[in-house]
Amino acid sequence: MPRELSDKAFMVWISLLGSSGYNVYKALYEELGDPQGIYAACAAGKIPDRFRGNPLLLKDLGDAALREKAADICRAAYEAGMGIVTLEDPEYPEKLKNTPYPCPLALYYYGDIGACSGGKETGLSVGIVGSRHCSVSGETNARTYSYELAKKGITVISGMARGCDGWAHRGAIKAGGTTAAVLASGADVIYPPEHKKLYGEIIARGGCVLSESPPGTRPLKQLFPARNRIIAGLSDAVIVIEAAKKSGALITADRAIEADRIVFALPGDVRNPMAYGSNELIRQGAICATDIGVILDELGVEDVKREAKKPWNGYAIGLPFPESSVVNAVIHGAGTIDEIEAATHIGIGQIGSALTMLELRGLIKSNGFGTYSPVTGYEDRGN
Numbered sequence: 001m002p003r004e005l006s007d008k009a010f011m012v013w014i015s016l017l018g019s020s021g022y023n024v025y026k027a028l029y030e031e032l033g034d035p036q037g038i039y040a041a042c043a044a045g046k047i048p049d050r051f052r053g054n055p056l057l058l059k060d061l062g063d064a065a066l067r068e069k070a071a072d073i074c075r076a077a078y079e080a081g082m083g084i085v086t087l088e089d090p091e092y093p094e095k096l097k098n099t100p101y102p103c104p105l106a107l108y109y110y111g112d113i114g115a116c117s118g119g120k121e122t123g124l125s126v127g128i129v130g131s132r133h134c135s136v137s138g139e140t141n142a143r144t145y146s147y148e149l150a151k152k153g154i155t156v157i158s159g160m161a162r163g164c165d166g167w168a169h170r171g172a173i174k175a176g177g178t179t180a181a182v183l184a185s186g187a188d189v190i191y192p193p194e195h196k197k198l199y200g201e202i203i204a205r206g207g208c209v210l211s212e213s214p215p216g217t218r219p220l221k222q223l224f225p226a227r228n229r230i231i232a233g234l235s236d237a238v239i240v241i242e243a244a245k246k247s248g249a250l251i252t253a254d255r256a257i258e259a260d261r262i263v264f265a266l267p268g269d270v271r272n273p274m275a276y277g278s279n280e281l282i283r284q285g286a287i288c289a290t291d292i293g294v295i296l297d298e299l300g301v302e303d304v305k306r307e308a309k310k311p312w313n314g315y316a317i318g319l320p321f322p323e324s325s326v327v328n329a330v331i332h333g334a335g336t337i338d339e340i341e342a343a344t345h346i347g348i349g350q351i352g353s354a355l356t357m358l359e360l361r362g363l364i365k366s367n368g369f370g371t372y373s374p375v376t377g378y379e380d381r382g383n
Helices: 007-015 018-032 035-043 055-061 064-079 113-117 136-151 164-174 193-204 223-234 248-258 273-283 292-299 323-331 337-344 348-361
Strands: 083-086 106-111 125-129 155-158 179-182 208-211 237-240 262-265 364-368 371-374
Touching: 007 018, 007 035, 007 064, 007 083, 007 106, 018 035, 018 055, 035 064, 064 083, 106 113, 106 193, 113 155, 113 179, 113 208, 125 136, 125 164, 125 223, 125 248, 136 155, 136 164, 136 292, 136 323, 136 337, 155 164, 155 223, 164 179, 164 193, 179 193, 179 223, 193 208, 223 248, 237 248, 237 273, 237 292, 248 262, 248 273, 262 273, 262 292, 323 337, 323 348, 323 371, 337 348, 348 364
Parallel strands: 125 155, 125 237, 155 179, 179 208, 237 262
Antiparallel strands: 083 106, 106 208, 364 371
């Protein structure tokens, strides 16, 4: 007698069919009804005629060993304290359902799966992605933008990879906000291993670590593009911090565009190969996110730090880091070195050097007593 599957185990079983699983599930559901009805029909060899032209799929649907494997996966997950949420469960993230590409039939997770549905105050979530080999500027921007979004009650979604992803999660945690990490391995496999502490902090601070891969799955090359579609699907918008010409961050942006999400990109130095992809996205129509206010405006979130009359930041584009970050902080009201440090998270030594160069460029002026302001006239440009 075949082992009877619970509804969750049934969804896991169908997910083991691979990329065809979602479409198979939809077709079976239309013809046979609820999960138990589908399971009973397939276990009895009553496979719908529409699948009889696919011998490999027909074999898998009738494979008792595959059903046993699904039950074993569920048992292993529960024994490891891991949650499972399926497409049939009310806790399944609604945003992920509303994508034009197949969403996972089952998600395995640690932490609060509700964190993937957006911040409790705003209901919003933003994906932040970028290069694993990010520049100092990319690291700072990932951390700072994430920090500011989390402060506004927006959940930060990323992939816990090295570089920009890791700094995005850390920024949200530092702000006391919520972040969710989508892994290209099992939810119980920490990759990269040096992010073990970060992994624990995400969960401990009310966030979530999740994957569509069963427990114990090692990170594989083909799992990363699949993971990126989940990041895009969970997000209301995606921010590309830095991206090389061929980058996983660009795959995430493509999936976000397909799902009708807002895509932002930070402009970078044209001499920086890690900025090629983000600059190209802007050329193709992504919103140029010269400061956090641009993103908040698009999301409909009030930015109380911004003046009623928004300064125009176009003249700062192309400035090297840290000058670009410092001048943006100054035109948004940071008047002292301490205020600039709080706004940018850049070291005081770097800020001092940047202020000197910005004065020489004629972009800011010293008012004496250690205070600075934009050069008169720049704040009116572009309005």
